[in-house]
Amino acid sequence: QQQVKQSPQSLIVQKGGISIINCAYENTAFDYFPWYQQFPGKGPALLIAIRPDVSEKKEGRFTISFNKSAKQFSLHIMDSQPGDSATYFCAASKRVYKLSFGAGTTVTVRA
Amino acid sequence: DVKVTQSSRYLVKRTGEKVFLECVQDMDHENMFWYRQDPGLGLRLIYFSYDVKMKEKGDIPEGYSVSREKKERFSLILESASTNQTSMYLCASSSGGGASTDTQYFGPGTRLTVL
16 A cells, blocks of 8 residues: 555646645654656656655745644645646655655646 | 666567566666556555665565666566556666665656557
8 A cells, every 4th residue: 555645646737826736644754755756758856855853845936845743745836837747756765765655646737 | 967777768578578677877876776657556666776686675576576786787577577567667776875865866767568
């Protein structure tokens, strides 16, 4: 069974809007939560990541919000652009070898 | 820039064939990984290797084996391909060192179809 549950499966947002993707986990031993971005025909690439000792991390238009007590974390894409259209995967790790990935969210940004 | 290359972008094989998927990384990374990616299931770890000739099973190793004879090269082997192994296969590498924050770098993937 998937250790990290991700929703929604897909979303469509207008250019300039906010995209929000949510993930939930059960294993409290996870200590690293990365997000990967995948464009069609390419492998996933690290986008942004957070450790559970902080509640938010921002890099440009991308923000991770982390709620340790609820065991949830989310990715917010502000001012969404057509170039952000991609599949996004959340993941969690408790040791370097074992990244557990969510099912993925396909984001489409309409111009 | 880290580069992870996979030998084929597309592959079509017959049921029962032995299939080799090759992956090469150019950054002297300790760790290498094989995942399969299926719609609605995300990425699932098949095998990983933390050193030459060292390997460990991931979450879905059944029907697969791996080989790592050189540090830069990691092969995934399907001993007898079956239709349920039709999937996108992704190779990744990371530098190692034991930190959970070690970034994994992915290749472009091999789309395998088993007929």
